Amino acid sequence: xxxxxxxxxxxxxxxxxxxxxxxxxxxxxxxxxxxxxxxxxxxxxxxxxxxxxxxxxxxxxxxxxxxxxxxxxxxxxxxxxxxxxxxxxxxxxxxxxxxxxxxxxxxxxxxxxxxxxxxxxxxxxxxxxxxxxxxxxxxxxxxxxxxxxxxxxxxxxxxxxxxxxxxxxxxxxxxxxxxxxxxxxxxxxxxxxxxxxxxxxxxxxxxxxxxxxxxxxxxxxxxxxxxxxxxxxxxxxxxxxxxxxxxxxxxxxxxxxxxxxxxxxxxxxxxxxxxxxxxxxxxxxxxxxxxxxxxxxxxxxxxxxxxxxxxxxxxxxxxxxxxxxxxxxxxxxxxxxxxxxxxxxxxxxxxxxxxxxxxxxxxxxxxxxxxxxxxxxxxxxxxxxxxxxxxxxxxxxxxxxxxxxxxxxxxxxxxxxxxxxxxxxxxxxxxxxxxxxxxxxxxxxxxxxxxxxxxxxxxxxxxxxxxxxxxxxxxxxxxxxxxxxxxxxxxxxxxxxxxxxxxxxxxxxxxxxxxxxxxxxxxxxxxxxxxxxxxxxxxxxxxxxxxxxxxxxxxxxxxxxxxxxxxxxxxxxxxxxxxxxxxxxxxxxxxxxxxxxxxxxxxxxxxxxxxxxxxxxxxxxxxxxxxxxx
Numbered sequence: 001x002x003x004x005x006x007x008x009x010x011x012x013x014x015x016x017x018x019x020x021x022x023x024x025x026x027x028x029x030x031x032x033x034x035x036x037x038x039x040x041x042x043x044x045x046x047x048x049x050x051x052x053x054x055x056x057x058x059x060x061x062x063x064x065x066x067x068x069x070x071x072x073x074x075x076x077x078x079x080x081x082x083x084x085x086x087x088x089x090x091x092x093x094x095x096x097x098x099x100x101x102x103x104x105x106x107x108x109x110x111x112x113x114x115x116x117x118x119x120x121x122x123x124x125x126x127x128x129x130x131x132x133x134x135x136x137x138x139x140x141x142x143x144x145x146x147x148x149x150x151x152x153x154x155x156x157x158x159x160x161x162x163x164x165x166x167x168x169x170x171x172x173x174x175x176x177x178x179x180x181x182x183x184x185x186x187x188x189x190x191x192x193x194x195x196x197x198x199x200x201x202x203x204x205x206x207x208x209x210x211x212x213x214x215x216x217x218x219x220x221x222x223x224x225x226x227x228x229x230x231x232x233x234x235x236x237x238x239x240x241x242x243x244x245x246x247x248x249x250x251x252x253x254x255x256x257x258x259x260x261x262x263x264x265x266x267x268x269x270x271x272x273x274x275x276x277x278x279x280x281x282x283x284x285x286x287x288x289x290x291x292x293x294x295x296x297x298x299x300x301x302x303x304x305x306x307x308x309x310x311x312x313x314x315x316x317x318x319x320x321x322x323x324x325x326x327x328x329x330x331x332x333x334x335x336x337x338x339x340x341x342x343x344x345x346x347x348x349x350x351x352x353x354x355x356x357x358x359x360x361x362x363x364x365x366x367x368x369x370x371x372x373x374x375x376x377x378x379x380x381x382x383x384x385x386x387x388x389x390x391x392x393x394x395x396x397x398x399x400x401x402x403x404x405x406x407x408x409x410x411x412x413x414x415x416x417x418x419x420x421x422x423x424x425x426x427x428x429x430x431x432x433x434x435x436x437x438x439x440x441x442x443x444x445x446x447x448x449x450x451x452x453x454x455x456x457x458x459x460x461x462x463x464x465x466x467x468x469x470x471x472x473x474x475x476x477x478x479x480x481x482x483x484x485x486x487x488x489x490x491x492x493x494x495x496x497x498x499x500x501x502x503x504x505x506x507x508x509x510x511x512x513x514x515x516x517x518x519x520x521x522x523x524x525x526x527x528x529x530x531x532x533x534x535x536x537x538x539x540x541x542x543x544x545x546x547x548x549x550x551x552x553x554x555x556x557x558x559x560x561x562x563x564x565x566x567x568x569x570x571x572x573x574x575x576x577x578x579x580x581x582x583x584x585x586x587x588x589x590x591x592x593x594x595x596x597x598x599x600x601x602x603x604x605x606x607x608x609x610x611x612x613x614x615x616x617x618x619x620x621x622x623x624x625x626x627x628x629x630x
Contacts (some may be wrong), residue, residue, distance in 0.1 A: 062138030233302030
């Protein structure tokens with residue numbers, strides 16, 4: 001029997017998104033929420049998670065409270081909702097008081113307001129606690145829900161506050177969403193969110209069109225070039241640090257590949273330009289850190305290459321999963337060498353600095369920013385790790401992890417940046433504005449231009465682009481900024497200029513660091529889980545006895561999958577049985593070239609790959625090396 005609200009949600013989807021049908025599982029998840037059931041949705045990257053809470057929220061005709069740790073994703077979704085005429089806003093650490101006040105006011109009193117996105121840290125503030133009680137909340141959506149589990153790979157302590165919000169709205173259903181969760185984390189999410197009963201919708205993580213390869217390679221850049229020659233189309237190359245993004249992109253450009261780099265340290269306009277060039281095909285390959293990809297839905301990514309090992313299989317699965325969203329054949333290739341395996345272990349060691357070091361970092365921060373005992377709550381400061389780590393004699397990676405432990409203890413908050421793009425909000429009403437223009441005729445045309453260029457500026461903050469305004473007004477961007485600041489000083493508008501400043505926020509008044517307490521059991525358990533994740537990555541790359549797809553699926557609890565038939569492991573099995581003669585010939589050739597002729601691995605590959613399959617060559621060389629024959 002058809003669900004009574006099925007036609008309604010299909011109409012909402014068609015009206016606002018233009019789609020004629022839902023993707024697999026979306027319909028079931030939405031109807032579960034509309035039936036008032038707490039629901040956990042596990043959908044792989046690109047599986048359409050946002051539709052699962054946006055459609056039922058619109059059907060409910062009330063406010064949906066969306067909790068997400070990803071500021072960039074919150075902003076992006078709010079922008080797209082507003083473009084569809086759906087009133088919404090986001091609140092996150094680093095916003096000004098007036099911005100927060102406006103968003104809260106709209107959520108409380110505007111009956112047409114539908115979505116309020118908040119960072120998990122916001123749930124703990126007294127202002128939010130007082131305001132949320134007056135909001136017509138009909139649904140709570142928890143994005144990146146694995147963050148609530150201490151057994152997950154990205155635990156965020158503020159997520160634990162969500163259960164307190166549920167006490168205010170005991171009859172409101174919760175929809176938790178994540179792309180990656182092990183069976184243990186799936187159970188923990190439901191427990192910590194106070195599900196009335198277990199209710200999980202899980203789409204298989206299997207991607208039939210995405211083939212995984214793991215290649216042990218000393219000449220990673222050379223292999224990367226061969227991959228791009230073999231697989232036409234657009235792609236992503238993931239690296240571990242910002243410096244390497246630029247170096248790798250430059251290398252690709254020198255070899256005739258249209259490439260660019262991307263990381264969170266770039267200014268907003270530069271990031272937007274680079275992303276747009278890649279999205280539109282002007283740039284073929286984007287080389288990026290893990291800052292790239294969240295909320296970016298480019299369907300025709302043909303290859304995703306990792307030239308550094310990821311910290312966890314959860315992270316790898318999400319990043320690799322950005323390939324082939326159009327369901328066409330794509331590859332995810334992970335390149336590694338022995339140095340990577342050593343670095344993986346080192347990264348794990350640095351992730352858990354001694355407690356005394358954590359206390360030393362906190363004491364140094366308070367002294368550096370002149371925070372006196374018993375003061376400092378909510379004070380924020382520009383913050384660059386590489387300027388602070390040397391003062392306490394710590395590796396930047398270890399220093400960063402000390403900060404994360406302080407954040408988990410609730411003492412500080414780290415914010416990547418203050419504001420991605422400039423915004424304005426008109427504070428004067430029509431009559432006040434008319435009188436102002438009469439008194440300031442030199443600014444009247446500029447004010448009119450702003451009003452004609454941007455809709456909704458009287459009711460909410462609206463993103464602006466100073467360069468676009470400058471072009472329309474036939475003045476320089478610097479003159480635009482000057483006029484906007486002048487209007488701000490006259491209380492005509494509130495002007496929030498773009499900024500790309502990382503922030504450190506003191507969440508509580510300064511306390512004596514001797515009282516900093518990290519539960520030893522929790523600390524050791526988290527360390528143990530991190531070690532297990534590290535070992536899972538290592539096992540994945542060095543193992544040659546299980547299909548790559550099966551190995552990933554098994555990690556996420558799918559134990560009954562079948563071999564993909566296309567990954568490096570599956571191919572090696574086929575060749576081992578079907579191509580014994582070819583493999584023996586290759587073994588003889590490689591032995592001769594390596595031992596008798598002194599050829600390098602690179603030169604052997606270049607010569608033999610003209611006649612033989614490079615994966616066969618790789619298998620033979622690895623076997624000969626493992627058996628000490630070369």
